[in-house]
Amino acid sequence: MQMMTKEQYIESLRKLNLNLYMFGKKVEDPVDNPVIRPSLNSFAATYELAEDPQYEDLMVATSHLTGKKVNRFTHMHQSTDDLIKKVKMQRLLGQKTAACFQRCVGMDAMNAVFSSTYETDEACGTKYHENFLKFLQRVQDEDLAVDGAMTDVKGDRSLSPSQQADPDLFVHVVERTADGVYVTGAKAHQTGFVNSHEVLVMPTISMREGDEDYAISFAVPTDSKGITLIYGRQSCDTRKLEEYNDIDVGNKVYGGHEVLVIFDRVFVPNDRIFLNGEVKFAGMIVERFAGYHRQSYGGCKVGVGDVLIGATALAGDMAGSAKASHVKDKLIEMVHLNETLYCCGIACSSQGTKTKAGNYLIDLLLANVCKQNVTRFPYEIARLAQDLAGGLMVTQPSEADYRNPELKPYIEKYLKGVASVPTEDRMRVLRLIENMTMGTAAVGYLPESMHGAGSPQAQRIMISRQANMEMKKDLARKIARIG
Secondary structure (H helix, E strand, O other): OOOOOHHHHHHHHHOOOOOEEEOOEEOOOHHHOOOOHHHHHHHHHHHHHHHOHHHHHHHEEEOOOOOOEEEHHHOOOOOHHHHHHHHHHHHHHHHHHOOOOOOHHHHHHHHHHHHHHHHHHHHHOOOHHHHHHHHHHHHHHHOOOEEEEOOEOOOOOOOOHHHOOOHHHOOEEEEEOOOEEEEEEEEEEEEOHHHOOEEEEOOOOOOOOOOHHHOEEEEEEOOOOOEEEEEOOOOOHHHHHOOOOOOOOOOOOOOOOEEEEEEEEEEEEHHHEEEEOOHHHHHHHHHHHHHHHHHHHHHHHHHHHHHHHHHHHHHHHHHOOOOOHHHHHHHHHHHHHHHHHHHHHHHHHHOOEEOOOOOEEOOHHHHHHHHHHHOOHHHHHHHHHHHHHOOHHHHOOOHHHHHOOOOHHHHHHHOOOOOOOOHHHHHHHHHHHHHHHOOHHHHHHOHHHHHOOOOHHHHHHHHHHHOOHHHHHHHHHHHHOOO
16 A cells, blocks of 8 residues: 555544544544644645655655655654654644644654664563564554554652552553453543544653553554543634634644543553563653654744744734834844754754664754753744734734624724735734634644653753763863862
8 A cells, every 4th residue: 555645544534433522522523523623634734745746855755664655754764864854844844734733743652662662672582573563564554643642641740650549540551361451541632643543652751660560552543442532622722613713713724632542441452562561661662752752843843933933024014014123133033043943953863873673763862952942942932923913913803803894894994004915914914823822723832842742851851861961070170180
């Protein structure tokens, strides 16, 4: 089977039987649901761009398993060039969607589990890597969308998984059989789950003795028996349901989503298990996945930032303020911050190294520096965007008012900026900035920048571990000529 087209991908989702709830009700048709569809469109862009010859170098790779062309989102990085192209691909998709396109998590999870299973087998004599290779080849052959699921709900953060008052606050094995295991628990903040065919589950933290039932990694179809999904609420989400929703949603075509995923005695066959009780290897999966995903943010958030910077510049043009020195300076600062994030993504990629399994791992120190900057810079970019956009971004009348024949002439007259610019165009740009800094897209651009792939302190801990402070001290000792 060749790579799926955008249309084939969308039709494949119709075959899923997801147990999905939103706003307290069962969702029978996720594909055409107006709240969900923009996130599907973003995900579908990963298939659509792979069909376009002008983007083939970024969107398509050659499988090291079969030698066939595959979507880069299913590829195991075979070089630093692959790592760099990954970041460039993510920036491109951010530019095209101005939203979270959701497929990065699965790609990062697969690359982490690929190398981790190899080293687990090497140490423990298990066959997890063989299991994973079978799963990976099917994903590549069928061009499947994979959700990466790491974040447990965690309960009491001061207690380990096995010490929790409620054992289900971390996903864990509740029964073992000759054919596989049953798991129970929940994964939070799951980006793109509704638009995925498979879920690849990983541990969420390093484990220790006593946590064996929680040291579990596996893959199952997203519509497996026992999986229940609760769709996450987003700012301004019900604007998509309003009669007039062409302007007010800000970005009508694209969006993102997160869900709470509940596993209630979900069966996992033995050949779908990639870790099962080997506690000392749980941390390896966590660290490698986090590193890959922190690299990702040096691409996707930059692409979204490109759109926000462009919208802010347009708002200035439409208001007649584009030539003001302070406007120019603030736009320069937005570009500076955005490109700094990109530099970090490229840097950690260019310094990647080959794992024992054969795929390439980014430089973990630089990946953590990348994500630490991502927890800060998008917020400043958004602040500057709101500064330059002005208060009309959040006080302009609704589209319903604008479409009212009695009110439209007033709105056309009094919301006018530069005389040659249609008022409606100005309203659209301002709503886009609102969408990206306060509305539905802000979920993926701001809080996700803060907490996705680990909250800020997680990166600071990793930076501390990898800083090689003793080497730096030795350098200083030699220069200062001390003991």
